[in-house]
Amino acid sequence: MEQIEKHDYLQAHQKQPISQLVRSRKETEQEKMVKAETDEQHNEHQYEQNELEAEPGERGRKKPQTLACFSCQIPLKTCAEDSTIPVAKTGLPVWMLGLAADRLRADTNRLLAFLFHQGILDEQFLQLQQLEDETSPNFVSEVVNIYFHESEKLLRNLRSLLMDREFSDYNKMGIHLNQFMGSSSSIGAKRIRNVCVAFRAASEQNNRAGCLRALELLEHEYCFLKNKLHELFQIQQQRALAAGVRYPMQN
Amino acid sequence: MAAQGRHGGKKSNKMTALVVDDNTVNRMIHHRLLDNLGIENVAVVNGKEAVDIHCSGKTFDLILMDMDMPVMNGIEATRQLREMGIRSMIAGVSTRSMEREIREFIEAGLDDYQEKPLTMSKLISIIHKING
Numbered sequence: 361m362e363q364i365e366k367h368d369y370l371q372a373h374q375k376q377p378i379s380q381l382v383r384s385r386k387e388t389e390q391e392k393m394v395k396a397e398t399d400e401q402h403n404e405h406q407y408e409q410n411e412l413e414a415e416p417g418e419r420g421r422k423k424p425q426t427l428a429c430f431s432c433q434i435p436l437k438t439c440a441e442d443s444t445i446p447v448a449k450t451g452l453p454v455w456m457l458g459l460a461a462d463r464l465r466a467d468t469n470r471l472l473a474f475l476f477h478q479g480i481l482d483e484q485f486l487q488l489q490q491l492e493d494e495t496s497p498n499f500v501s502e503v504v505n506i507y508f509h510e511s512e513k514l515l516r517n518l519r520s521l522l523m524d525r526e527f528s529d530y531n532k533m534g535i536h537l538n539q540f541m542g543s544s545s546s547i548g549a550k551r552i553r554n555v556c557v558a559f560r561a562a563s564e565q566n567n568r569a570g571c572l573r574a575l576e577l578l579e580h581e582y583c584f585l586k587n588k589l590h591e592l593f594q595i596q597q598q599r600a601l602a603a604g605v606r607y608p609m610q611n
Numbered sequence: 612m613a614a615q616g617r618h619g620g621k622k623s624n625k626m627t628a629l630v631v632d633d634n635t636v637n638r639m640i641h642h643r644l645l646d647n648l649g650i651e652n653v654a655v656v657n658g659k660e661a662v663d664i665h666c667s668g669k670t671f672d673l674i675l676m677d678m679d680m681p682v683m684n685g686i687e688a689t690r691q692l693r694e695m696g697i698r699s700m701i702a703g704v705s706t707r708s709m710e711r712e713i714r715e716f717i718e719a720g721l722d723d724y725q726e727k728p729l730t731m732s733k734l735i736s737i738i739h740k741i742n743g
Binding site for chain 2: 484487488490491496499502503506507510535538539541542543545546547548
């Protein structure tokens with residue numbers, strides 16, 4: 361995670377309770393979304409203008425994109441026409457790649473705000489992110505991928521135990537559950553942890569029906585979390601690639 | 612002969628710790644937390660390995676002991692380490708929150724108990740007790 365973004369999280373986290381942090385992030389994200397929509401509308405308007413001004417035979421044809429400055433609408437020269445424009449390896453002006461990076465950053469923030477607001481993740485996930493640095497830049501994704509791998513084994517074990525008609529070994533189930541609960545709480549998977557608490561309560565009462573219900577809910581919550589975290593890591597991967605393209609290595 | 616630290620660990624500039632947890636995710640996180648604090652640390656997967664590593668002559672300033680582990684759980688491992696004369700700071704770390712469960716763990720010989728998840732601030736509070 362970029363140092364600036366991590367700093368933002370830390371600053372907010374240290375000064376505000378998580379609920380306020382999530383609320384203020386939501387407000388910030390809403391402002392960004394409104395701005396993004398306004399920019400998109402402006403781009404569409406610009407394209408429509410270009411279409412109207414085009415020769416009749418050229419309308420609707422795929423033409424080279426006419427780029428214009430969003431604020432002053434002066435047409436911009438392409439990199440081929442103007443050698444003073446710094447060019448990334450893609451051939452696009454460097455300033456354009458910044459837009460993609462900003463969009464990806466907004467996507468990351470939006471997704472995280474959603475996950476915190478819905479109670480899917482808690483501040484322990486922030487703690488995990490704080491452990492990431494230049495020496496371990498992929499620490500969070502490494503830990504989470506191990507969590508996924510182990511959790512799926514534990515869920516299979518729990519289902520296998522409960523599906524057994526002669527099941528009676530609640531102690532064994534408790535062992536798997538403790539494992540799942542421990543690792544879930546360590547990565548900040550708050551909703552999963554809460555379901556594990558309910559599951560453990562049912563297990564301690566030897567309530568098989570309650571355990572089955574809890575297991576189904578657990579499997580559902582786990583799938584949801586896994587999808588969302590995969591999405592988050594994909595966006596972060598794209599950001600890393602965009603950063604690499606935007607600031608290409610100088611030979 | 613190396614001087615003994617307050618809790619029986621070898622006195623040196625760098626603090627040492629032992630992570631005892633059967634869960635890979637927890638071991639990774641606890642290891643990283645300790646690394647970030649500049650604490651040399653080793654991880655084992657159950658209470659028996661914790662006892663065995665001490666039997667081999669190694670000592671640590673701090674032991675982070677999980678409660679529920681296969682082969683030998685944290686309660687039994689803590690009891691055995693104390694019987695061996697190990698005076699290191701042993702901090703129990705577990706998801707358990709019921710008083711009677713925690714009391715049994717503490718009575719086995721813990722110096723501190725923290726409910727999981729272990730955070731940097733919880734770890735620092737444990738370390739302050741070593742230095743205090």
